[in-house]
Amino acid sequence: MLKKRKAKRRSGCPLNASVEMLGDRWSLLIIRDMMVRGSRTYKEFLESDEGIATNILADRLQKLVAHGIVTTEPDSSDGRKLNYLLTAKGIDLAPVLTEMVLWAAAHEDTGNQALVRQMQADKEKFLAGVRRRWAKSHSLRT
Amino acid sequence: MLKKRKAKRRSGCPLNASVEMLGDRWSLLIIRDMMVRGSRTYKEFLESDEGIATNILADRLQKLVAHGIVTTEPDSSDGRKLNYLLTAKGIDLAPVLTEMVLWAAAHEDTGNQALVRQMQADKEKFLAGVRRRWAKSHSLRT
DNA sequence: TATATTCACTTGCTTTTCACAAGTAAGATG
DNA sequence: CATCTTACTTGTGAAAAGCAAGTGAATATA
Numbered sequence: 001m002l003k004k005r006k007a008k009r010r011s012g013c014p015l016n017a018s019v020e021m022l023g024d025r026w027s028l029l030i031i032r033d034m035m036v037r038g039s040r041t042y043k044e045f046l047e048s049d050e051g052i053a054t055n056i057l058a059d060r061l062q063k064l065v066a067h068g069i070v071t072t073e074p075d076s077s078d079g080r081k082l083n084y085l086l087t088a089k090g091i092d093l094a095p096v097l098t099e100m101v102l103w104a105a106a107h108e109d110t111g112n113q114a115l116v117r118q119m120q121a122d123k124e125k126f127l128a129g130v131r132r133r134w135a136k137s138h139s140l141r142t
Numbered sequence: 143m144l145k146k147r148k149a150k151r152r153s154g155c156p157l158n159a160s161v162e163m164l165g166d167r168w169s170l171l172i173i174r175d176m177m178v179r180g181s182r183t184y185k186e187f188l189e190s191d192e193g194i195a196t197n198i199l200a201d202r203l204q205k206l207v208a209h210g211i212v213t214t215e216p217d218s219s220d221g222r223k224l225n226y227l228l229t230a231k232g233i234d235l236a237p238v239l240t241e242m243v244l245w246a247a248a249h250e251d252t253g254n255q256a257l258v259r260q261m262q263a264d265k266e267k268f269l270a271g272v273r274r275r276w277a278k279s280h281s282l283r284t
Numbered sequence: 285t286a287t288a289t290t291c292a293c294t295t296g297c298t299t300t301t302c303a304c305a306a307g308t309a310a311g312a313t314g
Numbered sequence: 315c316a317t318c319t320t321a322c323t324t325g326t327g328a329a330a331a332g333c334a335a336g337t338g339a340a341t342a343t344a
Contacts, residue, residue, distance in 0.1 A: 010191070010193065011192045012252055012253030013171075013174070013191065013253065014242075014254060014258060015171065015242055015243050015246065016171060016191075016192055017246040017250045017252050018242040018243070018245060019168075019170055019242075020167065021246075023165060023170065024165055024167075025161055025165045025166075028161055029157065029158060029161060041320080043321075046321095049158075050152040050153045051152065053303050054304090054321085054322070055322085055324085057322090058323080078311080078319095078320085080311045080312070081320065092248065093245060095241040096238065096242050099237040099240075099241050100157055100161075102156075102237075103234055103237070103238055104159040107234065110154055110156040111153075111154025111155065112155050112156060115156075167331090183292085184291070184293075185290085185291060194332095195331075195332050196292085196293070197293085197294075197331085197332080198330090199293090200293055220290095220291085220340080221339085221340050221341080222290065222291045222339070222341070223292085223340095224292070
């Protein structure tokens with residue numbers, strides 16, 4: 001399979017750059033799974049409530065890796081497993097996710113009120129927590 | 143045309159709700175045009191750098207209205223024009239857009255550095271500005 | 285007032301992406 | 315060794331995106 005060299009941007013606007021990397025119905029949910037649910041493997045992502053299709057998941061993971069948001073490393077105790085981990089760039093998406101969660105929680109009837117209340121109570125504290133958890137468990141690569 | 147009653151959510155997660163409303167390659171760009179470029183009409187949206195197709199624009203505007211993010215009102219001085227305006231819910235997306243812009247600006251090579259620097263300098267001030275501009279020029283409807 | 289132009293879309297068609305079901309290969313387990 | 319698990323790939327139909335052209339009402343222009 002031939003991989004494209006450099007998908008040219010539709011515009012130079014930073015929002016457009018974000019949208020081109022994350023603007024679909026799955027990418028941010030995968031990142032959420034890594035960030036708040038601690039998912040690491042293909043199988044764990046598949047088990048999420050939203051029910052992503054296997055081929056779409058493979059495609060999105062590959063794109064997230066290509067964009068430098070996620071890295072992979074083989075699991076040391078099980079040769080079949082590949083661990084997907086957030087890079088520093090990926091962790092920096094925490095504020096984006098937070099604002100999206102708070103917006104939906106404010107304007108829609110949604111579940112997961114535990115997470116929402118935690119974010120509402122102290123956004124910065126929540127973000128610090130995410131960063132700390134990730135800094136601890138892995139050496140972050142760029 | 144029959145409109146669907148209530149597109150059931152894939153999950154109750156607030157992030158999923160956001161993604162189902164905004165997770166595509168155009169919706170947030172339309173909101174950006176309203177929020178920071180002051181676009182109001184179909185034609186103005188079409189003129190954006192990214193080059194949205196006419197049928198996609200019509201579809202996205204309709205969905206944004208359906209989600210209560212945008213409202214319409216006829217232009218008082220030109221009967222052909224329809225003005226699209228952000229609702230309070232739409233304006234509340236300002237922090238989401240801001241974080242997405244700052245993230246891309248930090249990790250990608252993008253343009254529009256003027257806007258970025260303004261956001262970096264004082265996020266809260268920028269957000270207050272957006273809110274003030276919108277509160278002034280229209281009565282916000284829910 | 286007739287004509288051209290603008291505005292906000294539709295329509296039709298092709299291409300791309302999504303979704304579902306099934307299959308496969310490498311590694312682990314009993 | 316046989317079976318199971320994990321991380322995918324492949325095939326197919328359906329849905330959505332993208333492009334070009336067209337429509338109809340309102341407005342500007344000659």
